[in-house]
Amino acid sequence: MNSRLTRRHFIKGVIYSSAAATSGAGFYLANAASNRQPGAVERLISINVNGRTRRVDVQPQETLAHTIRYRLNLTGTKVSCNRGECGSCTVLIDDTAIYSCSILTHQVKGKEITTVEGLRAADGSLHPVQQAFIEELSPQCGFCTPGQVMSAVALLRANPNPTREQARLGLSGNLCRCGAYDHYLNGVMRAAELIS
Ligand code: FES
Ligand code: FES
Incomplete structure (x- = not known):
């Protein structure tokens, strides 16, 4: 079997699965229930996620990462350190990349939140960054x-034609245990070409 093709198929799977709610949502919902703090009063609020107004019950101290994963089932957003160090929970808030584990859901009312599930075009095609990461x-x-x-995505919206060093700086808040940093930079530079 062609190993490069096999690897590309795996990566497509990663990109596609991070752009759709996973079948593990039930597990995460169960986990969310166990994380609720006794005595905390939930309030029903409206937040805008991926262009839709979502009505959701939220605890006062609940992080946006918790809300989008465990209450809205948008499990493409990952949580690793859960303390603002790794970047795996990054989402866009009004086009700015933010660690969703480090902001409270009550703070994002009236803002536009975009998760990885919200990047696809209306016709289902992938965002140029997703396409470039596959390529x-x-x-x-x-x-x-x-x-x-x-x-x-945040970097390219602010600067559609970055130098490689600017791209490195733009992704410097995202740690990668596998050390694939140069491969991601290759993807960003390819995405810039696709967008231009
Ligand atoms: S989970 Fe690591 S920064 Fe949010
Ligand atoms: S690709 Fe494995 S942690 Fe980045």
């Missing part, structure tokens, strides 16, 4: 990929 075989294990994608 450049950027991910290794894929766990950090959604966060890398979101940071790259």
